[in-house]
Amino acid sequence: MKELKKLPLIVDEPWLEPYESKIEKRFQNYQNAIRAINDFSGSILEFAGMHEYFGVHFDKLRNGWVYREWAPAAKALFLMGDFNWWDRNSHPMRSSPRGDWEIFLPYEEYKHTFVHQSKIKVRVIGANDSDLDRIPAYIRRVVQDETNHDFAGQLWFEPQPFSWTDQDFSLDEPAKMPLIYEAHVGMALEAAKVGTFIEFEELILPRIKAGGYNAIQLMAVMEHPYYGSFGYHVSNFFAPSSRFGTPEDLKSLINTAHGMGIAVIMDIVHSHAVKNVNEGLNEFDGSDHQYFHPGPKGYHEGWDSKLFDYGKWEVQQFLLSNIRYWMEEFHFDGYRFDGATSIIYKHHGLVSFDSSDKYFDEGVDEDALLYLQLANTVIHALNPKALSIAEEVSGMPGLCRTIADGGIGFDFRLAMGIPDYWIKTLKHKLDEQWDMFELWHELTNRPKLEKSIAYAESHDQALVGDKSIAFWLMDKEMYFSMTVLEQNLVVDRGIALHKLIRMITLTLGGEGYLNFIGNEFGHPEWVDFPRLGNDWSYQYARRQWSLVDDPLLRYQQLDKWDKVMIQLAKDHQMLSAPPAIQLHLDPDKKIIAYERGNLIFVFSFHPTESFFGFPIKVPQAGTYQIILDSDETQYGGFARLEKTMKYKTDKEQQVSLYVPNRTVMVMGRGK
Known part of the structure; x- marks a missing residue:
């Protein structure tokens, strides 16, 4: 055998x-x-094409509109809207044995009423005898009434198709080495209001381009009733949030980004859904198990939201069609899957992963793992270079291996332990207590054949109740002492460590890198959306670009460092190079040196001492020179290093360096 x-x-x-x-x-x-x-x-692409069947579509053969809905347990459905003056009884739908409901509206009869931008809902008599007006599940636009704040579906018949000009856009660089700028359209402006797709395109995209990033991770794209949810309580999976503009506005943003050579990744939420009955999918047909698991299994207590039943074909089709829709209709270049840990495990990852058995025991939802494999199959069938990124904290083995290898098929996983490490270190350790062995371990401990995206902080670390790294480092001094006209020891320390943290995370922590909007220049404070508890203020739901634009403030120094750091990674293909090789680690002097991408990185985290003639053994003999260091005055340093100096290796293949405290120097070998 x-x-x-x-x-x-x-x-x-x-x-x-x-x-x-x-x-x-x-x-x-x-x-x-x-x-x-x-x-x-x-x-599988045909299987993931239900968005072309369900919802509202024009049938050319029958010359009219057809609306279909899957609601297997419902007793009756009625279409209503502006077109029939919101009559809840006049347009009954007929059902099929499969649980599909359908109604046909002839063009000649409805051409003046069933029109672009008119509103619709579907009345559902549910299995539990509920009688509710719902928003169609596959609707492509949802708007909120400014008077009563009620949400309704809106017909969106484009007067003419959007003219894409991104045919020459290439995903080669972002797919190989993603440098991701995580952003939220609504909070991207400095003005105390909700920003729009158009404003983001005109005002923020140029900043991202100037920063050197080659990908944007857009949050809160799908419609969500509560703005303060950060976009994670999705109600309408096929509708771009109307609070930011029209579908064409989103297409314009993506088209312009592609013209700048920037990929656009959606932060997709397939891990859960809003529990709201009026706006979302919950109890759509009057049962608790149409899209979601029945009973407690279908409810996430920590998130107060509903959990999909990934084992159902109809649910698989709904979610896979969602993936196909956004990539085809809006030209998204891939996805960051929110809450992948919660998807994979029945306990949602709320356990200690202290044994390998937990990756394979009864706590794993095998239906969910299969769904993620199917999702990655659809993504890469649509575009082999598209990016698929998992927000996964457990370390599930094989998550970022191909399905043929026995994996789940993601391209990258977020290195979620790294930001947790930085925040814990800043919160609980004095500078002299930083452990260099622990630092090296946290930034290098990852599966050798699975790719990670490293980041020092994302939106998670900046939410209200926590602080950005800059704020942990400098706190209230950021309000009073960020001017270049005065010196402040707290700010000097903060700026030095901010640069070191980001550089070592970028160059040591993974095969990709992520930054949250504004954190590249040390944006102060936290993120907090308008809510009752803050008197519906936009004070913290915005980005203060005037800080980095002011040459008299030190935010500009951090911004310059971020730009040169990103450019260094691009110039030397840093993140597509093999993992770093440690050259030196001194726990007492707090010095770490390593080689990656044919460059030598020497970090000193020592809070006070500088060292003369410090020997570092290098991989090759020759003459070395500093090509970048964090102590340059333009980056907020003290100019203690001489970049014209040449360092020749001795007979033991060492270079002797002056290593100032709290600096990083990047060295290259001469030809």
Whole structure:
């Protein structure tokens, strides 16, 4: 009998051999699912095409509009809206044995009433005898009434198709080495208001381009009823949030970004959905188990939201169609999957992962893992270079290996332990207590064949109740002492460590890098959206660009450092280079040196002492020179290093360096 060939994941990770049968079973589950999908739909892309069937569409053959809805347990559905003066009874829909409901509106009869921008809802008599006016599940635009704040679906028939000009845009660089700028359109302006897609395109995209970033991760794209949810309580999965503008406005933003060579990634929320009955999917057909798990299993207590039943074909089709829709209709270049840990585990990751068994025990939702494999299959079938990123904290093995290897198929995982490490260090340790061994471990401990996106902080670390790294470092001094006209020891320390933290995270922590909007220049304070508790203020739901634009403030020094740091990574293909090789680690002097991308990085985290003639053994003999250092005055330093100096290796292949405290120097070898 021929022995089955081991999956590459098992070959490359021998420690997984005790779980080989379970990993094989996951692979078989995927193959079985693909076969069933192909038998049913012909291909997975056809399977993920339900957005072209459900919802409102114009049928050219029948010359009229057809509206379809999946509501298997409902007793009756009625379409209503501006077109019939909101009559809740005049337009009943008919059902099929599959649980689909349908109504046809002839063009000649409705051409003057069923029109662009008119509003609709569907009245649903539910299985529980509820009688509610709902928003169609596949609706592509939802608007809120300014008077009564009620949400309704809106017909969106483009007068003419959007003219895309991004045919020559290439994903080669972002896919190979993503340098991601995480941003929220609504809070991107300095004005105390909700920003728009158009304002973001005109005012913020140029800043991102100037910063050197090659990808944007857009938050809060899908419609959500509560602005303060940061976009994570989604109600309408196929509708761009109307508070930011029209669908064409979003297309324009993405088209312009592509023209600048910038990829646009959506922060997609398939981990849960808003529990609201009036705006969302919850109890749509009058049951608690249409889109979601029934009972307590379908409710996330920590998030106060509903949880999808990934084992249902109709739910798979809904979510996979959602993936296809945003990529095809809006030209998104991939996704960052929010809450992947919560998706994967029935306990949502709220346990200690102190044993490898927990990646394969009954706590894992195998239906959810299969869904993520299918999702990644759809993404890469649509665009092989598209980016698929998992927000995953448990360290699920194989998450970022191909499905053929035995993995889940993501391209990258967010290195979520790194920002947690930085915040804990800043909160709980004095500078002299920083542990260099722990720092090295936290930034380098990742699967060797799975790619990570490193970041010092994202939106998570800046939410109200926490602080940005800059604010942890400088606190109230940021209000009074950020001028270049005076010296302040707290600010000097903060600026020095801010630069070191970001540089070592970028160059040591992964194969990609992420920054949250404004943090590149040390944006002060936290993020807090308008709510009752802050008297509906926009004070903290904005970005104060005037700070970095003022040459008399030190924010500009941090911004210059971020730009040169990102450019260094691009020039030397830093993140696509193999992981760093440690050259030196001195726990007492708090010096770390390593080589990556043919460059030598020497960091001193010592709070007070500088060292003369400090020996660092380098990989190759020759003459070295500083090409960048954080102590330059333009970056807020003290100009203690001489960049014209040449450092020749001795007979032990060492260079002797002057290493000032709280600095990083980047060295290159001469030809």
